Amino acid sequence: MTKIRPETDVSPQEAVFQTRIDAEEKIEPKDWMPDKYRKNLIRQISQHAHSEVIGMQPEGNWITRAPTLHRKCVLLAKVQDEGGHGLYLYSAAETLGASREEMVEALHAGRAKYASIFNYPSLTWADMGAIGWLVDGAAIVNQVSLQRTSYGPYARGMVRICKEESFHQRQGYHIMMTLAQGSAEQKAMAQDSLNRFWWPSLMMFGPHDSESAHSAQSMKWKIKRQSNDELRQKFVDQTVKQAEVIGLTIPDADLSWNEERGHYDFGEIDWEEFHRVINGDGLCNRQRLAHHVKAHEEGAWVRDAITAYEAKKRQRDAQAAA
Amino acid sequence: MSAHMKLFEVFIRSRRGLDHKHVGSLHAEDPAQALEYARDVYTRRSEGVSIWVVNSSAIVSSQETDCESFYDPLDDKPYRHATHYQLPDEVNNM
Numbered sequence: 001m002t003k004i005r006p007e008t009d010v011s012p013q014e015a016v017f018q019t020r021i022d023a024e025e026k027i028e029p030k031d032w033m034p035d036k037y038r039k040n041l042i043r044q045i046s047q048h049a050h051s052e053v054i055g056m057q058p059e060g061n062w063i064t065r066a067p068t069l070h071r072k073c074v075l076l077a078k079v080q081d082e083g084g085h086g087l088y089l090y091s092a093a094e095t096l097g098a099s100r101e102e103m104v105e106a107l108h109a110g111r112a113k114y115a116s117i118f119n120y121p122s123l124t125w126a127d128m129g130a131i132g133w134l135v136d137g138a139a140i141v142n143q144v145s146l147q148r149t150s151y152g153p154y155a156r157g158m159v160r161i162c163k164e165e166s167f168h169q170r171q172g173y174h175i176m177m178t179l180a181q182g183s184a185e186q187k188a189m190a191q192d193s194l195n196r197f198w199w200p201s202l203m204m205f206g207p208h209d210s211e212s213a214h215s216a217q218s219m220k221w222k223i224k225r226q227s228n229d230e231l232r233q234k235f236v237d238q239t240v241k242q243a244e245v246i247g248l249t250i251p252d253a254d255l256s257w258n259e260e261r262g263h264y265d266f267g268e269i270d271w272e273e274f275h276r277v278i279n280g281d282g283l284c285n286r287q288r289l290a291h292h293v294k295a296h297e298e299g300a301w302v303r304d305a306i307t308a309y310e311a312k313k314r315q316r317d318a319q320a321a322a
Numbered sequence: 323m324s325a326h327m328k329l330f331e332v333f334i335r336s337r338r339g340l341d342h343k344h345v346g347s348l349h350a351e352d353p354a355q356a357l358e359y360a361r362d363v364y365t366r367r368s369e370g371v372s373i374w375v376v377n378s379s380a381i382v383s384s385q386e387t388d389c390e391s392f393y394d395p396l397d398d399k400p401y402r403h404a405t406h407y408q409l410p411d412e413v414n415n416m
């Protein structure tokens with residue numbers, strides 16, 4: 001009897017792994033997995049975590065200047081959620097053997113990236129609306145898709161995050177709606193914010209499928225479930241009407257309904273800007289990173305105090321026992 | 323009767339992709355034995371694909387009697403819920 005040989009030279013372990021993925025089963029932390037799958041996931045999950053944490057900065061910028069106490073409480077709660085989302089994601093990456101220190105160090109050294117949208121400044125109160133509505137809206141489209149990612153801890157983290165994100169998008173839209181129904185100046189402020197955040201929001205989905213560096217392998221391993229262009233289209237389709245309802249105009253002269261495709265056609269993204277911001281030359285890249293480094297360094301005394309307290313407690317317990 | 327063996331809590335993942343859930347506890351001499359006992363007691367009908375056993379003494383828990391002081395600050399923040407924001411019907415599925 002002859003054994004059927006696999007077409008390629010994959011190891012038996014890898015064949016089992018891929019069969020599992022093809023059958024829509026999740027991969028769990030203690031399963032065997034290809035080294036590249038592990039590395040690819042650590043890269044993606046840690047960058048996702050960094051995005052949540054760096055994303056606290058443009059919104060944190062407005063907590064002290066929120067127009068009412070209620071809006072301030074909401075914004076505070078939202079920023080607190082983002083910190084929590086960072087924790088869920090770092091923890092998921094840690095199940096793959098990456099340490100928190102390594103991940104933070106990679107961010108500080110510039111080896112790990114985060115969503116380029118957070119390198120744009122939040123100039124007006126309306127930006128709190130646009131960020132919730134558009135940036136969280138785009139993130140949700142991506143994260144809903146990732147609930148079906150092949151790595152169990154990442155998929156479960158996404159379920160938890162998506163549940164919480166819905167409030168983020170709705171509060172942002174509510175801010176935009178309120179401004180759009182306000183004075184001419186307030187409406188203009190909302191429109192200006194939409195103008196500034198629309199294109200960077202579309203860039204959040206990454207390069208075109210034909211240009212995407214990590215896409216093909218990630219799709220085969222089902223780390224990614226839908227392509228960048230598919231997700232971007234989904235976001236555009238659902239957002240156009242939301243803008244119409246509150247009387248704001250999406251800043252794209254090429255935007256039009258395509259009956260045949262059943263989707264909106266939209267203009268080309270400024271890819272030069274995309275690459276410039278990704279590669280460190282956006283308006284706030286240096287500021288965002290410098291702030292994270294500063295916060296991390298200034299928090300060192302807290303971590304030191306915890307360690308010292310634990311040591312003291314252990315010593316006392318030992319003395320009491322003696 | 324001699325002193326009881328250590329107490330372990332047992333968690334079972336019923337299927338790939340789901341979280342481990344607490345199913346009960348048992349006494350065993352060490353973690354390896356606890357794992358085997360857990361298999362014998364808690365998965366006789368293919369209830370799971372993965373078992374965790376944890377020393378009960380390693381679990382730190384909050385008490386229901388502490389609820390008031392522990393959770394109270396969270397109860398007056400309805401704005402954390404998506405339903406708190408009233409939006410026009412056309413976009414309310416957001």
